[in-house]
Amino acid sequence: MNAAPRYDPTAIALHWLLAAMILGTLGMGLYMTGLPFSPARLKLFNWHKWAGMSILFLSAVRLAWRVSHGRPPSPAMPAWQRRAAQFTHAALYALFFGLPLAGWAYSSAAGFPVVLFGVLPLPDLVSPDRALSDSLRALHHALAYTLGALIALHVAAALKHQFIDHDGLMRRMWPAWRRRATEGS
Ligand code: HEM
Numbered sequence: 110m111n112a113a114p115r116y117d118p119t120a121i122a123l124h125w126l127l128a129a130m131i132l133g134t135l136g137m138g139l140y141m142t143g144l145p146f147s148p149a150r151l152k153l154f155n156w157h158k159w160a161g162m163s164i165l166f167l168s169a170v171r172l173a174w175r176v177s178h179g180r181p182p183s184p185a186m187p188a189w190q191r192r193a194a195q196f197t198h199a200a201l202y203a204l205f206f207g208l209p210l211a212g213w214a215y216s217s218a219a220g221f222p223v224v225l226f227g228v229l230p231l232p233d234l235v236s237p238d239r240a241l242s243d244s245l246r247a248l249h250h251a252l253a254y255t256l257g258a259l260i261a262l263h264v265a266a267a268l269k270h271q272f273i274d275h276d277g278l279m280r281r282m283w284p285a286w287r288r289r290a291t292e293g294s
């Protein structure tokens with residue numbers, strides 16, 4: 110009856126699917142670059158690229174859904190917190206596109222075209238170029254670390270709302286079955 114506004118099931122499913130994929134791809138990136146040259150390293154590089162391209166595609170679906178469906182009205186909170194959340198969410202969305210695009214452009218510049226899932230060759234974003242490839246690699250790394258820092262901030266804020274403010278913000282992004290199970294308790 111007194112249900113607080115929450116994200117719709119599609120937005121919730123995309124949030125958690127992409128959260129898992131992005132954290133996995135970040136971890137894979139950090140792990141694979143530390144491996145010695147080997148078939149395993151090559152395999153992980155390809156998986157990383159495919160996962161990153163899938164994130165790019167799903168982020169476009171997510172953004173389209175968000176623009177067409179909006180978001181539930183914000184809960185009561187100080188203005189600075191609302192602005193901080195808006196800024197963080199906007200920066201996260203920007204990185205969902207900027208980071209994979211930088212990775213794709215880096216692969217093109219380095220002369221390793223992306224063949225999606227080993228079957229679908231994607232066009233090169235730029236021509237092979239050593240100096241450009243070095244810059245794009247540095248950009249991809251910098252954006253990846255920025256994304257990691259923003260995710261840490263985002264999760265810390267969600268946990269603060271849940272365990273310090275006790276304002277039910279987390280329920281807005283929680284699957285409905287979980288929410289129904291905890292309602293009334
Ligand atoms: C959201 C998606 C992505 C995330 C979170 C991500 C994250 C990362 C991270 C953390 C690293 C390691 C950085 C380091 O060692 O300092 C990395 C490296 C790399 N990424 Fe991504 N990446 C993504 C998408 C992509 C895409 C779409 C491609 C190419 C199509 C790509 C290609 C690469 C390559 C080739 C490297 C190795 C660079 C090197 O040799 O140092 N990434 N990525």
Ligand code: HEM
Nearest residue numbers: 127128131175180194198201202260264267278279281282
């Ligand atoms: C334990 C992990 C996480 C928790 C508890 C969590 C929680 C939440 C909550 C409660 C919201 C709704 C905030 C509001 O209503 O104002 C939200 C939104 C959002 N989260 Fe997370 N999140 C987590 C992980 C992630 C990760 C890993 C990412 C990105 C890689 C992410 C990206 C976003 C984005 C972009 C939004 C804004 C959604 C929109 O308005 O379209 N989240 N998250």
